[in-house]
Amino acid sequence: MNRPALFAGLTVLTLLAAVVPIAAHHSFAAEYDRNRTITVTGSVTKLEWTNPHARLYVMGADETGKTQEWDFELGPPNGLMRNGWRRDSLKAGLRVVVEGFRSKTSTVVANARSVKLPDGRQVLAGSSFNPELSQ
Numbered sequence: 001m002n003r004p005a006l007f008a009g010l011t012v013l014t015l016l017a018a019v020v021p022i023a024a025h026h027s028f029a030a031e032y033d034r035n036r037t038i039t040v041t042g043s044v045t046k047l048e049w050t051n052p053h054a055r056l057y058v059m060g061a062d063e064t065g066k067t068q069e070w071d072f073e074l075g076p077p078n079g080l081m082r083n084g085w086r087r088d089s090l091k092a093g094l095r096v097v098v099e100g101f102r103s104k105t106s107t108v109v110a111n112a113r114s115v116k117l118p119d120g121r122q123v124l125a126g127s128s129f130n131p132e133l134s135q
Contacts, residue, residue: 033034041098043135044091045069053073053075057069060096070109
C-alpha cells in the first residue's frame with residue numbers, strides 16, 4: 001500500500017472513531033421529560049459504575065404505590081466522585097428515596113436528580129438535566 005492511501009485510510013478511521021462517541025451520547029430532552037417527575041422509595045438492587053452514565057436499580061414504589069424495579073440513569077462516574085460518591089456508596093438492600101425525571105419511552109426508566117440516604121443525607125445524582133437547555 002502506498003503512503004498517501006495509508007494516510008487517507010488512517011485519517012478516515014480516526015474521524016470515524018471521533019464521531020461514534022458523540023453520536024452515541026444523548027441529550028436529556030431526547031430521552032427524559034422534565035415535566036414528569038418521579039419519586040421512588042425502595043431498596044437498592046444494584047449500582048452499575050459504567051460510562052457514559054452510572055445506573056442505579058431500585059426495587060420500590062412510586063407515588064402511586066406501584067412497586068417494580070426502577071432503572072435510574074445517574075451522571076458519569078467521574079462526576080459522581082466529585083459529588084462524594086464511590087463505587088460502593090450504595091450497597092444492595094440500602095433503603096433510598098430517588099427523585100428524578102421519567103423516561104419518554106419506558107415506564108421503569110428515569111433520570112435521577114437526587115438520592116436520599118437512610119440517615120437523611122441527600123446526594124446529587126449528577127443528572128444531565130439543565131433547565132437552561134430544556135426550555
